Amino acid sequence: MSQSSAVLITGASSGIGATYAERFAQRGHDLVLVARDKARLETLAARLRQAHSVSVDVLQADLTQSADLAAVEARLRDDGRIGVLINNAGANQTGSFLEQTPQSIEQLVALNITSLTRLARAIAPRLVQAGEGAIVNIGSVVGLSPEIGFTLYGATKAFVQFLSQGLSLELSSKGVYVQAVLPAATRTEIWERSGIDINVLPEVMEVEELVDAALVGFDRRESVTIPPLHDAAHWDTFQAARQGVMGNLRQAQAAERYRTV
Numbered sequence: 227m228s229q230s231s232a233v234l235i236t237g238a239s240s241g242i243g244a245t246y247a248e249r250f251a252q253r254g255h256d257l258v259l260v261a262r263d264k265a266r267l268e269t270l271a272a273r274l275r276q277a278h279s280v281s282v283d284v285l286q287a288d289l290t291q292s293a294d295l296a297a298v299e300a301r302l303r304d305d306g307r308i309g310v311l312i313n314n315a316g317a318n319q320t321g322s323f324l325e326q327t328p329q330s331i332e333q334l335v336a337l338n339i340t341s342l343t344r345l346a347r348a349i350a351p352r353l354v355q356a357g358e359g360a361i362v363n364i365g366s367v368v369g370l371s372p373e374i375g376f377t378l379y380g381a382t383k384a385f386v387q388f389l390s391q392g393l394s395l396e397l398s399s400k401g402v403y404v405q406a407v408l409p410a411a412t413r414t415e416i417w418e419r420s421g422i423d424i425n426v427l428p429e430v431m432e433v434e435e436l437v438d439a440a441l442v443g444f445d446r447r448e449s450v451t452i453p454p455l456h457d458a459a460h461w462d463t464f465q466a467a468r469q470g471v472m473g474n475l476r477q478a479q480a481a482e483r484y485r486t487v
């Protein structure tokens with residue numbers, strides 16, 4: 227992506243998204259900031275314009291609402307200056323699966339899965355045509371681990387990781403870089419928003435450290451960046467094991483242990 231690309235960041239009003247906004251402004255990129263809280267976005271935009279002499283547009287949108295989502299899609303499709311999408315907006319939902327309601331399930335899937343996927347789909351053809359650009363999807367280590375217990379949230383983040391790895395395979399040969407970023411517990415408002423006291427967590431990463439590490443992965447064009455994973459070999463082993471499972475499938479016959487005759 228060119229140095230002059232504008233960057234559209236969803237969920238830019240706080241936490242990880244606001245920190246990405248700060249860092250891309252420091253790098254001299256113009257920005258489009260998306261979230262529901264317009265006043266917060268305007269305050270951040272004014273500060274970034276002043277501090278870094280970049281152009282910052284604010285796009286108020288509730289990404290679970292189809293008209294708002296369509297407006298952000300249109301912006302990604304039509305604004306040729308935008309070369310980077312940071313697909314960051316997301317929420318958590320606590321409680322067991324039995325405690326979720328049909329409405330709360332629909333809400334989480336709409337935000338964490340549908341909007342993220344549709345926004346990637348909105349920008350991808352233009353990036354492919356340009357032969358450059360980047361899509362960054364914020365997943366979570368929770369998506370690797372059903373044992374953590376955030377079943378629905380983790381499932382949405384497993385989707386994000388799969389989508390990102392698949393898109394990377396599809397789009398990298400066309401010049402488009404796709405990165406999945408998998409944070410672990412990071413100090414942002416997401417915890418309070420989902421009713422968890424962050425102070426009960428044994429370890430928490432500061433949001434600046436998380437985003438700066440994610441950007442190291444971005445600059446290296448990593449397809450999956452896991453800032454809290456200290457031994458990168460574990461990820462390689464995990465991926466090799468997964469591919470080993472696929473390599474050992476014999477599709478014509480059920481395995482011996484399942485045979486009835």
Ligand code: NAP
Pocket residue numbers: 236237238239240241242243260261262263264266287288289290314315316317318337364365366367408409410411412413414415416417419
């Ligand atoms: P955060 O501070 O709560 O930020 C969430 C952002 O998403 C806010 O800007 C919020 O802005 C926006 N948002 C929420 N609902 C939205 C909606 N319906 N439409 C549009 N925007 C919406 O939390 P964060 O930790 O920075 O979260 C960012 C991403 O990191 C999420 O995808 C999250 O799952 C992921 N993550 C976080 C952690 C962590 O421990 N913090 C760990 C792993 C992954 P408005 O309220 O103004 O709309």
